[in-house]
Amino acid sequence: MELDMNKAEAAIRGLVELADIEINGSQPHDIQVNDTRFYQKLLSGGALGLGETYMQGLWDCEALDVLIYRLLRADLEHAISPLKLLWPVIWSKLVNMQSHNRAFRIGERHYDLGNDLYERMLDPRMTYTCGYWKDADNLSDAQEAKLDLVCRKVGLEPGMRVLDIGCGWGSFAGFAAERYGVKVVGVTVSREQIAYGQERYKDLDVDLRLQDYRDVNEHFDRIISIGMFEHVGPKNYRTYMKMVERCLEDDGLFLLHTIGTNTRATDVDPWTNKYIFPGGVLPVPEQIDKAVSGVFIMEDLHNMGTHYDPTLMAWMANIDEHREQLDSLGYDDRFYRMWRYFLLSSAGSARARRNQLWQIVYSKKGVEGGYTSIR
Numbered sequence: 335m336e337l338d339m340n341k342a343e344a345a346i347r348g349l350v351e352l353a354d355i356e357i358n359g360s361q362p363h364d365i366q367v368n369d370t371r372f373y374q375k376l377l378s379g380g381a382l383g384l385g386e387t388y389m390q391g392l393w394d395c396e397a398l399d400v401l402i403y404r405l406l407r408a409d410l411e412h413a414i415s416p417l418k419l420l421w422p423v424i425w426s427k428l429v430n431m432q433s434h435n436r437a438f439r440i441g442e443r444h445y446d447l448g449n450d451l452y453e454r455m456l457d458p459r460m461t462y463t464c465g466y467w468k469d470a471d472n473l474s475d476a477q478e479a480k481l482d483l484v485c486r487k488v489g490l491e492p493g494m495r496v497l498d499i500g501c502g503w504g505s506f507a508g509f510a511a512e513r514y515g516v517k518v519v520g521v522t523v524s525r526e527q528i529a530y531g532q533e534r535y536k537d538l539d540v541d542l543r544l545q546d547y548r549d550v551n552e553h554f555d556r557i558i559s560i561g562m563f564e565h566v567g568p569k570n571y572r573t574y575m576k577m578v579e580r581c582l583e584d585d586g587l588f589l590l591h592t593i594g595t596n597t598r599a600t601d602v603d604p605w606t607n608k609y610i611f612p613g614g615v616l617p618v619p620e621q622i623d624k625a626v627s628g629v630f631i632m633e634d635l636h637n638m639g640t641h642y643d644p645t646l647m648a649w650m651a652n653i654d655e656h657r658e659q660l661d662s663l664g665y666d667d668r669f670y671r672m673w674r675y676f677l678l679s680s681a682g683s684a685r686a687r688r689n690q691l692w693q694i695v696y697s698k699k700g701v702e703g704g705y706t707s708i709r
Contacts (some may be wrong), residue, residue, distance in 0.1 A: 342373035353408035355401060362397035363404060368395075385605030385679070389671050399647065399676065402682030449530050450663050452503070454656040457647050460503035460530070463561035463591065464638060466689045467647045469709070473648040476641070481509040484558055486708050487634070487695055488587045490514040492560060494555040497521075497581060499547050500562020504531030506652075511538040519552070521545040537561035548577060555586050563592035567615050578627050581697065588630065588696045592617060595689055610676050616689065630696035633705035640688040646681035650674065 347357050356364045367373075372392040376383045385391055395401045437527075456462055457477040465476030468481050484506065490496070493706030498507050499519025506526075510516050520542045522528060531542040557578050566574050578588050595616045609615060626632070653660070653673060658668070683689045695705065 338372060339373065342377050343370065345397060346373050346376060349410055350405070353404040353410055355404055363400035365401065366394045367392070367635040380604070382604040383674050385609070385672075387673050389609075389668060390520055391671065392452040398678040399685070400669070401706065402679040403685045404665065406681075406683055406686035406688045415459055420431065448504075448663070449526055450659065451665060454660060455652045458508070459505040459509065461505040462502055464593075464642045467641050467646075468645050473645070473652075476645065476648075477505070478509070479505055482513070482523050483708065484589055484693070485590065487693065488556045488558060488589050489662065490516050492516065495519070495553075497550065497552075497557045498556040499550075499557065499559040499578075500565070500676065501527070501531065501542055502561070502694065503527045504535050504542050506543065506558065506692050507531070507540045508535045508538060511535070511540050516556075517626060519550075521547055521550060531674065542590040546653050550562075550577065550581055553583055554581055555583050556588070557586065558589045558591070560591040561593070563590060563609070564614050564616060566615065568617070568621055571617070571621055575625045575629050582698065584698055586698070587633070588698065589700075590622075590694045591690055591691055592622075592694075594618065594622075594692050597688075606676070608674055622694070626696060630698060632694060633701055634693075634699050634707045636707070636709065637690055637691040638693060639684055639687065642689070642691050643681050650677045651679070653677070660703045 350357065350365065355361075358364065358366055363470065369392040372387050374394065375387050379386060388395075388398075442512075452460060457465075457474045459477060459481070460475040460476075460684040461481065464480065464481035467472060467476045468479065470476035487575060490510060494514075494516045496507075496510060496516050496518045498520040499511075501507055502524075503523050504520055505642050507520045509533075511518050517539045518541070520531070520540065522542070522544065523546060525669075526542060528542055528544045531540075535542070547566075559578075559599055563574070574705075582588055593616055598621075600617045653670075657670065661667075664672075680689075685690075697705070
């Protein structure tokens with residue numbers, strides 16, 4: 335039986351007030367309700383309902399990133415948890431959502447949306463991961479600083495052979511080949527990314543392949559993975575690490591760059607899983623530790639989570655700047671609202687310190703004399 339509309343509205347108003355949010359209030363982070371169906375849909379749908387009702391235009395919020403930040407800091411996402419949302423959790427325990435035969439689904443659903451979208455959203459190198467804003471004040475500089483940080487952390491030297499797991503459009507591969515004189519093999523499950531990267535870096539010592547990471551069986555001096563581990567899934571973490579061990583030279587270094595969380599989950603939130611990253615999972619530290627146990631020695635751990643907030647806000651600013659162009663290319667208002675919710679809710683989550691961003695450096699046997707941390 336549906337909850338009475340007035341009771342649903344009262345329940346929602348009472349909840350959001352705990353985070354200093356007012357329904358139809360005057361603050362930029364207040365929720366502006368356009369359709370009263372919002373209340374019942376939110377109560378019945380939880381996190382999924384919040385995102386879907388925004389996509390449907392049932393509510394608006396000027397400072398959506400601040401709204402999500404406040405909701406998360408007040409821990410309100412756990413206040414509405416309908417039983418039907420338990421099914422994805424049960425299903426993920428029974429099925430390997432990131433199995434070999436499902437590996438290319440994320441490429442088709444997300445990364446193959448269209449290079450015309452990402453060319454307008456990202457920096458000139460098309461780097462779709464967290465930037466490093468320590469000494470940067472714009473997106474391009476922040477992304478170059480991140481790429482250079484990775485190169486320095488693994489000690490790249492001319493002539494080295496490097497594997498980039500989840501190479502995207504080839505931003506790291508191109509940067510490392512240009513600046514450090516290394517040979518890079520990159521693998522991804524996105525056809526659009528491969529086509530773009532192969533053309534852009536055809537004059538460099540860069541070999542980009544449409545290939546699942548499990549199928550790589552070559553030796554490399556260094557291995558890096560930037561923003562791909564979120565698609566691996568807990569059932570495959572050990573397989574992933576054993577593959578890296580198999581392909582890494584005994585004196586090599588492996589750098590893992592991944593979004594993570596301190597709260598164990600079997601899936602990303604249901605809205606993100608349905609509309610953005612199907613099968614995505616954010617690891618917790620214990621899961622990574624278990625996967626590398628007896629395989630690697632951790633040399634360095636760097637939490638860069640606060641750098642994701644300005645990265646996401648810069649991506650959103652680029653989308654807004656090119657909105658008319660994107661609309662003419664077929665990215666309609668519903669897509670815009672979906673993408674705005676994705677980027678700004680992610681920014682709010684990073685700002686609330688709910689999600690982290692780790693760069694971890696591993697060795698097989700330990701660096702003789704110790705590893706010097708680089709920031």
